[in-house]
Amino acid sequence: MQREPLPWSITWIEAADGEAGVVMHGPYMPLRAGRYRVTWQIRSVAKKSLIAVCDVVALGQAEPLARCEVQSGETLISLDFDIPDTTFGIEFRCFSIGNAGFSILRTVELEENIERDRRSMVRE
Incomplete structure (x- = not known):
């Protein structure tokens, strides 16, 4: 059985050219101790x-x-x-600096227990 994506899961948020500030934030979720990777999808x-x-x-x-x-x-x-201990209120944020317009997917991908050797494709 194939599931249709929820409407909010494929929503793009628009950041207008010339407007600086918060584009997305949240979800203020708890995470247990571990190593994580979060990924945003952006179009510009x-x-x-x-x-x-x-x-x-x-x-x-x-x-x-x-x-x-x-x-x-x-x-x-x-x-x-890294999250050393169970931590509450984790938030994934994106801020426009106002230089150019862009779109960002409303949802992020969160991976748990990632390996450190995959860093070549990751920015920190």
């Missing part, structure tokens, strides 16, 4: 370089668990991060 036709910043944060922590700058032309943005 901009010719300018830096378009966004993506990060992973935990509620109540001052510093992000992982962060990267997104360049135009990149389509899959992945970050590896």
